[in-house]
Amino acid sequence: MKGFSKGGIHAPEYKISSSKAVVPFPLPEIAVVPLSQHIGAPAVPCVSKGDTVRTGQVIATAAGFVSSNIHAPVSGTVIAVDATPDAGGMRKPSVSIRTDGDVWMDGIDRSDTLIEECRLSRQEIVDKIKEAGIVGMGGATFPTHVKLSVPAGKKAECLIINGVECEPFLTADHRIMLEKGEQIVAGIEILIRALEVPRAYIGIENNKPDAIEHMERLCASRPHIEVVPLRVRYPQGGEKQLIEAVTGREVPSGGLPIDTGAVVQNVGTALAVYEAVQKNKPLIERVVTVTGKALAEPANLKVRIGTPIRSLIEFCGGLPQDAGKVINGGPMMGRAVANLDAPVTKGTSGILIIRQKGAVRKPALSCIKCAKCVGVCPMGLEPYLLSKLSKRARYDELEALKITDCIECGSCSYTCPSYLPLLDYIRLGKAETLRRIRSRKNPEK
Structure with a gap:
């Protein structure tokens, strides 16, 4: 069974919503649409208070190459163009x-009719994806048109579709593979055409045998698309780990996935690409897993962007009495939600409710030099050392030790027997190290 070679953990999976079919969620009374739902520059609003908009209409345009258009997820009246609190409580520009x-x-074609044939040129495909505001649906939200624009001097050799969904609890990708497999395969064919590569691989961990079987059946007549079952190991859904697992090639330190000849796209992104290119549908909704061991009714919900997180939780039975924390994403790489009225965005893959008992950190003890964090680091780093140097603001040493290679998977903190907040300090050190590197490259800024 294929897999990546360095580190990783096998955390309890808790895929308690994997058998729950995707359910359409009611429209919100007020949709609060953030202008920064992607990596890169926030979009620039092109509507004003009082304007009437229709579902799918552009309400904010990309502010540069690494940016993304934003579309109205509902029809109605613009009641505000201002700053509203995001999930972390920070006020960010938005359109309400x-x-x-x-x-x-x-x-916009809203029918279920499958349209497989695509005769558009490579550039026409990329342009339609850009216009539709498609971004990485696995959570990273990197603008898809940028990923498809291979830099000069680089060459794409294969496409890898990420159907791993290695985070505990999350099942949205699993469900769309089962329910929208034909559309995903059509989206993969479009991506192959856009990249002009001969092959594509669909990586799926073997804890989803039904998805593996279904996708293999759909691709049986397509020898250029191969389903690759993978051993269960977190963080196999990381780009670098998935590329190694599927192709055996390692992304060099400081390098990019394209340096291996691979371009990685999430299964949800492939579905969104199909809808954008063949149906003229912009990215205005997504599937969100709402889950938790104490939640009354875990579910996979098809939700319009801008819908309040609170309404999803209420739909699934409300916050349990012993709820201690709400997580935007999965338990390993997700972030705590400070504001339940914050909206679902393009990058919201899941909402996880954690019980009070599991939400409280245990007191940190002294490092016992066990090196467990080193053994599980999928990037071959020394988390205990990076954490200590970050705490002491020794940024030159952090750069030399390649802290910027950290993918922030949290495996080190998860496995630490002393309950040290290793990742917290590493994130701080990495952010400052990156800032210093950027300031060296652009001293005038």
Whole structure:
């Protein structure tokens, strides 16, 4: 069974919503649409308070190459263009729309008819993806048109579709593979055409045998698309780990995935690409797993962007009495939600409710020099040392020890018997080290 070679952990999976079919979620009364739902520059609003908008209409345009368009997820009246609190409580620019129905823009095909053939040129495909505001749906939210624009001097040799979903609890990708497999395969064919590569691989961990079987059946007549079952190991869904698991090639330190000849896209992204190219549908909704061991009704919900997180939790039975924390994403790489009225965004893969008992950190003890954190680091780093140097602000040493290679998977903190907040300090040190590297490259900024 294929897999990546360095480190990793096998945490309890808790895929308690894996058998739950995707359910359409009701439209929000007010959709609060952030202008920064992607890596890169925030989009620039092109609507004003009082404007009437239709579902799928552009309400903010990309502010540069690494940016993404934003579209109205509902039809209604713009009631504000200002800053609203995000999930972390920070005020960020957004457009608020009071819903008055669901009147879509002309030209968007909302039927279930499968359209497989695509005769568009490479550039036409990339342009449609850019116009539709498609970003990485696995959580990273990197603009998809940027990933498909291979830099000069580099060459894409294969496409890898990420169906791993290695985070505990999350099941949205699993469900869309089962329910929208034909559309995903059509999206993969479009991505192959856009990249002009001969092959594609779909990586799926073997704890999803039904998804593996289904996707293999759909690709049986397509020898250029191979389903690759993978051993269960977190963080196999990381780009670098997935590339090694599938191709055997390692992304060099400080390098990019394209240095191995691979371009990685999430299964949700492939589905969104199909809808954008073949249906003219912009990215205005996504599947979100709402889950937790104490939650009354865990579910996979098809949710419009801008819907309050609180309403999803209420739909699933409300916050349990012993709820201690709400996580945006999975338990390993997700972030705590400080504001339940914050909206679902393009990068919201899951909402996880953790019990009070599991939400409280145990008191940190002294490092016992066991090196467990070193053994589980998938990047071959020394987390205990990086954490100590970060705490002491020794940034030159951190750079030399390649702290910027850290993918922030949290395996080190998870395995530490002394309950040290290793990743917390590493994140701080990495952020400052990156800032210093950027200031050296652009001293005038």
